[in-house]
Amino acid sequence: MTEFPTSAKTIVIGGGIIGCSTAYHLAKLGVECVLLERKKLTSGTTFHAAGLVGQLRSNANITQLLGYSVDLYNSIEQETGLGTGWKMNGGLRLACNQDRWTEVKRQATTAHSFGLEMQLLTPQEALDLWPLMNIDDVIGAAFMPTDGQANPSDITQALAKGARMAGAQIYEDTKVIDLEIKEGKICAVITEQGRIECEKVICCAGQWTRNFAARFGVNVPLVPMEHQYMVTEPINGVPANLPTLRDPDRLTYYKEEVGGLVMGGYEPNPIPWATKGIPRGFHYSLLDSNFDHFEQLVELSLGRVPALEYAGIKTLTNGPESFTPDGNFIIGEAPELANFFVGAGFNAFGIAAGGGAGMALAEWVHKGEPPFDLWSADIRRFGRPHFDSDWIRTRTIEAYGKHYTMDWPHEENRSGRPCRKSPLYEILKDQGACFGEKLGWERPNWFADVALNETPQDQYSFGRPNWFNAVGREHHAARNSAVLFDQTSFAKFALKGPDALEALNWIAANNVDRPIGTLTYTQMLNDRGGIECDLTVGRVAEDEFYIVTGTGFATHDFDWIRRNIPVGSNCQLFDITSSNAVLSLMGPRARDILTAVTRDDVSNEGFQFGTLRTIGIAGCPVQALRITYVGELGWELHLPVEYATTVYTALMQAGQSHGLINAGYRAIESLRLEKGYRAWGADIGPDHTPVEAGLGWAVKLRTNIDFKGRDAIQTQKTQGVNKLLACFTSDPDVVLLGRETIFRNGERVGWLSSGGYGHTVGKSIGYGYIRAEGGVSAEYVASGEYELEVATKRVPCKVHLQPLYDPAMNKVKT
Template sequence: MAELPTTARVVVIGGGIIGTSTAYHLGKLGYSDTVLLERKKLTSGTTFHAAGLVGQLRTSANITQLLGYSVDLYKRLAAETGIETGWKMNGGLRLACNAERWTEVKRQATTAHSFGLEMHLLTPKEAQELWPLMTIDDLVGAAYLPTDGQANPSDITQSLAKGARMAGVKIFEDTPVTRIIVEDGRIRGVETPSGTVECEKLVLCAGQWTRALAASVGVNVPLISVEHQYMVTEKIDGVTPGLPTLRDPDRLTYWKEDVGGLVWGGYEPNPKPWALNGIPDNFHFDLLTSDFDHYSQFMENAIARVPALETAGVKQLINGPESFTPDGNFILGEAPELRNLFVGAGFNAFGIASGGGAGMALAEWVVKGAAPYDLWPVDIRRFGAVHRSTDWVRARTLEAYGKHYTIAWPSEEMRSARPTRRSPLYAHLAAAGACFGEKLGWERPNWFADLAAGETPEDRYSYQRPGWWGAVAREHRAARHAAVLIDQTSFAKFRLTGPDAASALNWVAAGNVDRAVGSLTYTQMLNHNGGDRGRSYCSA
């Protein structure tokens, strides 16, 4: 084994798919003096037991672009490194079993086309022709993405590691980080049993271990471990190597071909958190005890969709922990609490699909100081003080897990861990008929019911006009033709004083804020490139 260097430009912690992808891309960007440290063996955390489905479609155009990059990388990686990845671009089907889901799927198709993704809307019979083992009696339609696929997670990781080494990156297994060294508010290096490595920048890609490791230097990474199970069957007649991956969200299940059998799992509404008192010290290449009783809630729906499952042999029910986050999106970027510490973690069981793109984006972030494009849905800076509470994060994350396959209604609000933060006017607003939403733990009125007319302040979601449509119309009319009061307690507030306050604000604001005392300016706040960092009210 090579000797651990005493210095490196960048240290990456974690030898799963995210860490190796980041190291691979750092090498491609010329950062050959990068060192990757893995506490045990490559893939031994959660990567090795991932199901390996690679889908691309998300509600964000840029996250979809990131996942599309993963597909492009996996297509060519084996030829570059000589290590096969198990990549198969066998396409992906997504089913719709009711009118509301079909509306969602059609909207997704429109979105996919706007992102440049090929996506076809199919009749139930056309879907069955691609996946002959399934029944279609309840289907309204299906969507097909021919560029989706599947891969072997461990093989992809080893291939990325080989590519990283080819670019000069050094990888050390069995080298846990025992301490992150911070001096004068800056990253200085890491300590390991094999010695200390000084570095300019540090990247935490340690999966479910990331939160505790980051917390040791005051950085918050809100994720928890959740048990996730999938079943592996014996060979089934009719299962062919080219069978597309299948997602059946109305039945909460997903499917892929595996050496003539099926791998299938789901996202239950009552998930089980894991490691409530911390992850066991020697946990690696480990699985949890299979919970057939908990998994049985999928069986009736699964057999109804794929009748051959009723008589198929079962090889294994795999139960492995995965890191999940409060909003179902992964965590990427430079930590706001500590400069030059970057995070790539919390991938909500789609780390294989995200791995190539997330590693690319994180490497560019490290090298260039900014993401390659707007990645705010996954940016670590989207979290706030409320996300430091483990209880809050656990409650919200379990709700997000349970919604993984539910319909994503426009403007849908989460219900867990509420209310947490309330303004002094909360009781008055509630008495006036407020229906509250939540932002960073704050309860904020979304709309007001007319209590005298018998309305109730409860959201009714729809892809047409939601239940609050008429109430919001009343509020718009009041704001246009009379006057309204808006409680802005939840808004962040900054006071800037001194002789150069106005000129300093004018430097970062798009609008002119140097106005008469008592005036109010609504304007964008800009980053150093002139991009929009958010909107604010500036008062003189």
Template sequence: MANEFPGTAKAVVIGGGIVGCSTAYHLAKLGWTDTVLLEQNKLTSGTTFHAAGLVGQLRSSANITEMLGYSVDLYTRLEEETGLATGWKMHGGLRLACNEERWEEVKRQATTAHSFGLDMQLLTPKEAQDLWPIMTIDDVVGAAFLPTDGQANPSDITQALARGARMAGTRIFEDTKVKDLVVENGKIKSVITNRGIIECEVVVCCAGQWTREFSRRFGVNVPLVSMQHQYLITDTIDEVPRNLPTLRDPDRLTYYKEEVGGLVMGGYEPNPIPWATDGIPEDFHFSLLDSDFDHFEPMMELALGRVPALQTAGIKELVNGPESFTPDGNFIIGEAPELANFFVGAGFNAFGIAAGGGAGMALAEWIDKGEPPYDLWGADIRRFGHTHFDTDWVRTRTVEAYGKHYTMAWPNEEHGSGRPNRTSPLYERLKEQGACFGEKMGWERPNWFADISAGEVAEDVYSFNRQNWFSAVAREHAAVRQTAALFDQTSFAKFSLKGPDAEAALSWIAANNVAKPVGSLIYTQMLNDRGGIECDLTCARIMENEYYIVTGTGFVTHDFDWIRRNIPADCDAVLEDVSPSYAVLSLMGPNARKILQSVSSSDVSDTAFKFGTWQEIEVSGAAVRALRITYVGELGWELHIPIEAAAKVYDRLLSAGREWGLLNAGYRTIESCRLEKGYRAWGSDIGPDHTPFEAGLDWAVKLKGNVDFKGRKALEAQKTTGMKKKLACFTVDDEDIVLLGRETIYRNGERVGWLSSGGYGHTIGKSIGIGYVRHPGGVDDDFILNGSYELDVAQKRVTCNVHIKPLYDPTSGRVKG
């Protein structure tokens, strides 16, 4: 009966690669024993069987690093549990640096590793050669070694996960093609296969490079494309030890691992080749592409300079296997915003073996508990939007991301491909005035403005030191603090929540009190059941039955999905994305009122137009929603303008503002100003793992009243038990120190956390960092202030000062050191 094809299941996992088998394994471990895994051919026959099998752990996100660390823990014990060999070898991983800039990057990576609790050791070239004796080190400046990295046999480890899943009750069916899903009223009803129909509650699509096209049939957007990826397998090389660590040589774009006494050598060429641009061929399984020796030759030349033994080694095979890659180089996980109970785990960018164990765990937890085990925003499927439905755009950007896999990871680096894509009505005007644009969610956004008259060029020059836009941002920052600045923030996400029960619905979802009079502005978080911050946004009450909600550009899909899913079933309220209808100009600075008053007949005095309110005012004949709010810590308004009137209003403001020193300004100035004011940024300083109390945002929570809201119980519990971490601000007196985020925080010599944000405050004239101070025994303001602090910056301990209040106070003109 165990092999009888089922008519029902609680969950159906599509795809028998490492991620699908890991998900099924972990679901079964969580009690989802009525899970079925379907594979269209044989287990591992998609891309898993030809994966190189390197397992590295360090990423720029603490939680994704933790997830990869879980993979290592799982692979270490899986063979004993299942009785199947996995090929797991924990021989460590080496990363080389062959110039001073790369060495700076590696030192910062080591600091990040230590922040996240990994033992990454910095080595001299000779120490690295002792671990990897067959390489030359003439050009090596230094190296980093992570002892807990390793390698695995992808097929073996997948078969072990499959056996573990079967042992826990999962049924696995090979040679079973999923032909369709039955979806009724937005809910999955069943899976149609070539062997029959399975009624189910949940579908998990872990179909690798097939995932995008399959999911798209049901309106689900999974931005990935197939890319050719080649690596070489040699015959046995006498000099190769069996305990050789994996090796990454990013300056030569290559990686290595030992395999049965020989080497696997591959890399990431700057001119990658997309595959299956017209679709994946039918019956493509256990299949490889033709070896492309001409394309691989430049990689081989780079490798020969590092490993001379390759010159005489026999070549077993040049493997050319297509794998799925994504536009930002990170994988895609989570419940699809377009279809309830449809989960995705795909797009692993050639580190699916490293991520497989942890990704399966995270997906299973997400399915079982309705949320991931911790914040996985960097990999969350909701980080994508409408731009990413365009396969041509996705492919163009993914080619660039693939080509940058081993290039320098510069701070503030922008991608250049597929641009411009989405532009505000002011794009050409701003470009003519010296705007240097960045891109987010497909939108072109001015990061800073070059002074063209002074010969400045609107182009980023990247460095780990102060970058070329530093003085331009200082100029814009001074305008914000002393005169006025104008920011184009048209890319903001804007929603309308309407209906008789709009107030009741938003009161349940929002942590702050939104039951305020028409004309009110409410800054609020939206919390999960653990009290963690899922959204951080502003609500304007337009009418008794309507709210206008504004959130960050990159959070449009995530926040819309969160709000829509959490509108109570008995509330008559409808959420609509109105982002394309409004341009946004933010007018900020001490002279903002004078400028606005000069172009509008409406009274914008402090008496008539108070902070935390909105009004409709007239500017150049346009009806403008003016929101009196700030993210830079100065007097100002966000002006939400009908898109067709944006250029006219901008021209009028710019012309009128010359008298009061108005300058164009960009997002890097916003970042500098908000750090001085201690404003939090979702996705770095706050998120699902942080409560408002921990983030110092308890003033924005309506606990004093008796109105219930999502997350309230968790906050009440935390108020009783206390906090284990709390956000604090740090400043460094040494002007040469550049803070970027993820620097390690030491209190009285003990590691207590890391910076979530880093930058420079041009008014206070110091580098600023924000991060959580952690302590198992509890953290409060006294604990934070009664400590002596240092930051580890690129493996250098730097004395710093700690603060719990904003560094800059515009009301008194006070600047704190």
């Protein structure tokens, strides 16, 4: 062992598979790296992981990340000379009812969209691959040949050896006891062996990560949960190349182990662990086996694998695993502390994600950004509710219990609700609101009509769900009369100071140097031109801007703006989300209604589109923004929360004669699809530029103002692009949800980023990028013939590059 270091550029805390993979990839990038493990490598939770490696997820980039793990595991043994137990023996997933079979077929299409091979099998074909199972209730199965299994400890040791071979230093029995932070910057890591100066820290400490990070103000929402699996003695008929098996309708999974089977699962009533803190000295430790709790999974498994009834049981392993409130892992730079990175909360698929997550973290640390958009796993997806351990635990218990339940479209969480409420919550609830939740906020998704015997409760389906007609009713009201949306949950920021304009014009792709009272729709770009934020900016004073963005992006967008304010700029950013309620009045009768409640001039000449000003409604000062996300005349009315019920009542009373009704977020989605408005996190994001997304008009290239990402956009404007966002329409009986495969002239060219139904055009609508290495232009898009693969079947569709609905022309394009 070399002498204990006194400095290193980057410190990795934690010697499980994520930490060792991160150190391996950092060293490969030439980054000076030291890994510190408080006890022994793998001694936290890695050593007792089950070791199944599946690749398919609902997000293309997470799937790509897991695919990278498989590629790495295929090569690391040869590189290091250490065995890993890696076997690419494929993975089976069963379907035992029609809804599950639909889900599996949609998963197969998602796999095809992302370039993975997934085969649909008959029950007999599945039995041929997995001869021990009973197939009496099996309708079909999916098989992914490139899935497999690994020995978690062995693969971690191989990554550690590879890291050392590339120059990383690894120290076991070296507990990190503190970080040294001066003026908001990490200066050093303090260990039991001494102090190590460093610039960056990557915390991959598994279930210990939350408490450690919290000491420095960093929030990592994860919860240790008990997770059990049993290992049998050898069973006749178990071949060494037996595929892994997931039987979600019976909540169980299986893999081969030395001629026997490993069987585990995800029970609906999981047990959180260490609710009062992880015991001191916990390493290479397991929990007491809980046979009574595991019995429910055994009973389910016997119906699938009858041989288990007579198999000898070697062990029932009970070990804690880190789970998160939404079932996805946590990765990225903490918004609360610069140069503090996190890789934790892997929800029992840390072995599958380990190779790719380590690669992504290393790239993020080395280059200042991830290799591709990882928003669904980004630490900045969390917000205020996720600071409370009790709320996190409640939601995580639900997420664990739903690990193998049906992945219904539009499914909402039930636990930890209500948490954050608009002042109108009870009023809207009494009027039939069926609420959804985002970042803790209760938001009306749709409104039930009691006169039509509708109940404000979601009934999920892969077809048209029970709220379809209600959403259609709200949609048509928005197009023909008026609706009122409660959008209080919008994230709202104030940027103030003498340098606010200069700073914001550097961060924003569009020009915000406009008169006071002007609104600017803009993206904020990374250096590759990718869209990091998509928001509205209102200039309310010479030195002050009001910024509005989506509910779920509050932490992310605030962090992006704050980090990119030029050093030395005299301006400050404030989160004022909770100060203002928002009522969005939209529809062709919106002006009539607003005129009835205010003395201010809201005529087209007096209150033009893209402007904002303060008006009075029922004695309340209201910041009115004339803007729309649904494609109709309308205003977002931003007002102090204490006035919300007063203004709401005034609007509803004035709107009675104009057909005004309440409407929810699912109508917003239907309306925006028809109008072609993009959704960040789906249609646009860090991997998509405004040029590719058809938003080049919102970029200030015609000015001489420099802005972040300008060079990349200028290059694309000159050289062209390899993908373009397009709209696709198909027959109304085709249900589009997103991730359906796009075929152009019979060749796969992409997948849908979002999907839904347009109640005005009477068609199913999807958006997705058409890709081609040789370049994609509007002419290229228009010249092709297109099909969509939906649940493994191809259906014809039409392509569009212009909005389907144009209210100015009162025209629907089909």
